[in-house]
Amino acid sequence: MTAQQNILVLNLGSSSLKFAVIQPQSGHVALSGLAERLGNDARFEYKFDDQKHDIELANGAVHKDAISTLISTLEQNNLLTTLAGVGHRVVHGGETFSESMLITQENIEKLDQLNHLAPLHNPVNMEGIHSISELLPQIHQVAVFDTAFHQTMEDKAYLYALPYELYEQHAIRRYGFHGTSYRYVSQKAAQQLGISQSDSQFLIAHLGNGCSACAVKNGESVDTSMGLTPLEGLPMGTRSGDLDPGLSEYLNQQLDMTQDDIMTLYNKQSGLLGVSGISNDMRTIQQHAEKGDRRANLAIELFAYKIARYLGALATNLERIDALVFTGGIGENDALTRSLILEQMTIFGFKLDGERNQQNGDESGRITSDDSTLAMVVATNEEMMIAQDTQSIIAQLQDEGA
Numbered sequence: 295m296t297a298q299q300n301i302l303v304l305n306l307g308s309s310s311l312k313f314a315v316i317q318p319q320s321g322h323v324a325l326s327g328l329a330e331r332l333g334n335d336a337r338f339e340y341k342f343d344d345q346k347h348d349i350e351l352a353n354g355a356v357h358k359d360a361i362s363t364l365i366s367t368l369e370q371n372n373l374l375t376t377l378a379g380v381g382h383r384v385v386h387g388g389e390t391f392s393e394s395m396l397i398t399q400e401n402i403e404k405l406d407q408l409n410h411l412a413p414l415h416n417p418v419n420m421e422g423i424h425s426i427s428e429l430l431p432q433i434h435q436v437a438v439f440d441t442a443f444h445q446t447m448e449d450k451a452y453l454y455a456l457p458y459e460l461y462e463q464h465a466i467r468r469y470g471f472h473g474t475s476y477r478y479v480s481q482k483a484a485q486q487l488g489i490s491q492s493d494s495q496f497l498i499a500h501l502g503n504g505c506s507a508c509a510v511k512n513g514e515s516v517d518t519s520m521g522l523t524p525l526e527g528l529p530m531g532t533r534s535g536d537l538d539p540g541l542s543e544y545l546n547q548q549l550d551m552t553q554d555d556i557m558t559l560y561n562k563q564s565g566l567l568g569v570s571g572i573s574n575d576m577r578t579i580q581q582h583a584e585k586g587d588r589r590a591n592l593a594i595e596l597f598a599y600k601i602a603r604y605l606g607a608l609a610t611n612l613e614r615i616d617a618l619v620f621t622g623g624i625g626e627n628d629a630l631t632r633s634l635i636l637e638q639m640t641i642f643g644f645k646l647d648g649e650r651n652q653q654n655g656d657e658s659g660r661i662t663s664d665d666s667t668l669a670m671v672v673a674t675n676e677e678m679m680i681a682q683d684t685q686s687i688i689a690q691l692q693d694e695g696a
C-alpha cells in the first residue's frame with residue numbers, strides 16, 4: 295500500500311459541508327465530520343480516533359472557510375499527506391455526465407453550463423471544487439454525480455408528456471437522483487444474494503430525509519421516481535412528492551400564494567412534516583403515533599401507501615423481482631414502515647418475517663419468510679462509492695502516465 299491511500303470525500307449543501315477521509319477498498323473512515331449553518335452561526339465538528347472534536351468558526355464563515363479549517367485539521371492529524379485525491383458529490387450532471395469524471399478546466403466549463411438545472415445545488419458543489427483547487431492545487435479531484443446512474447433510462451421513461459421542443463431546446467426531462475446510492479446498493483444486494491449483477495432485477499427504495507425509488511435491471515437504472523428536480527415522486531421528510539400540476543394555479547388564485555410560497559410549501563412544509571404537523575423525522579412521528587396521535591399515524595400510513603404504489607408502478611419494468619431492497623435512514627432502520635409497504639404489496643408475493651424485519655434483516659439482509667418474494671435491507675454507503683470512483687479514475691490517470 296502506498297502512503298497516499300485515502301480519499302477525502304466532500305458533500306457541500308447550501309449551508310453545510312459533510313466530509314470523510316476514507317480508505318476506498320476497506321471503507322475504513324479515518325476522520326469524518328460536518329460543518330453546519332455556514333454563513334450564519336457556523337459550527338464545525340469532526341470525529342477522529344473515536345473522539346469527537348468541536349472547532350469554533352468565525353461568525354459568518356462560509357464553505358471555503360470550513361474547507362480551509364478541514365485542511366488544517368487533516369494536517370494536524372497527519373492525514374493530509376495520506377490523501378490520493380478528493381471526491382466531490384455533485385448533484386446534477388445533466389445529460390453531459392453519465393459517469394464520474396476527473397475535474398479538468400474543460401470539465402469545469404461543461405459543469406458551469408449545468409447550473410441552471412440545479413441552481414441551489416450545483417453552484418455550491420462548484421465552490422467546493424474551486425476551494426480545493428486553490429488550497430490544494432496539486433491534488434486530483436473527481437466529481438461523482440447523483441444523476442449519472444440514471445442516464446441509462448430510455449426516452450419513454452425520462453421524457454415528460456410535454457411538447458418535445460422543451461426537451462430539445464431546454465433539457466426539460468426527468469433525470470433522477472440518489473444514483474450513487476442505487477449503484478452501491480444494487481452491487482451490494484447482488485453480492486449479498488450471491489447472484490451476478492449483470493443478471494439481477496431489483497426494486498430499490500431509498501428512504502431517508504429525501505426519498506426515491508428505482509428499478510435496476512442488470513445493474514442499470516431503468517426508471518426512478520425523482521424527475522427534473524428531487525421534488526417528483528415519493529413523499530419525503532418535508533417534500534410532497536407527486537402532485538396535480540394544476541394545484542399550483544389553484545393555490546395562487548384561491549389562496550393568493552406566490553411562486554415562492556408555493557415552492558416553499560412543496561419543498562419545505564409538506565411530506566411527513568406537512569401531514570403529521572409534528573416533524574419531518576420518522577422517529578419523532580412514531581413516538582407521537584404510539585401515543586395515539588391521529589395525524590402522526592396518518593403520516594406514516596400515507597407515506598408507506600404512496601411508496602408501495604410507486605414501487606408497484608416501477609415493477610412493471612422488471613421481468614421478475616430478485617429483491618425489493620430498502621435503504622436510507624428509514625429503509626435501514628424502520629421495521630414499521632417496511633412492514634406497511636410490504637402489506638400493501640402482497641400481490642407481488644411478499645410475506646414478512648416479523649423477527650427478521652425487527653432485526654433490520656438477517657445475516658444476508660432478508661426481512662421476508664423463505665417462501666416469499668424476497669425483500670431485504672442493505673445499508674447504503676454513498677461516501678465509499680465516491681471514494682472508490684475517485685481512486686479508480688486517479689489510478690487510470692497514473693496508468694496513462696499523466
Ligand code: ADP
Pocket residue numbers: 501502503504531574575576577578622623624627628629
Ligand atoms: P438523509 O436523507 O438526510 O441522508 P437519512 O438517510 O439519515 O437522511 O434518514 C433520516 C430519516 O431516517 C429520518 O426520518 C429518521 O427519523 C429516520 N431514521 C433513522 N433511524 C431510524 C430508526 N431507528 N427508526 C425509524 N426511523 C429512523
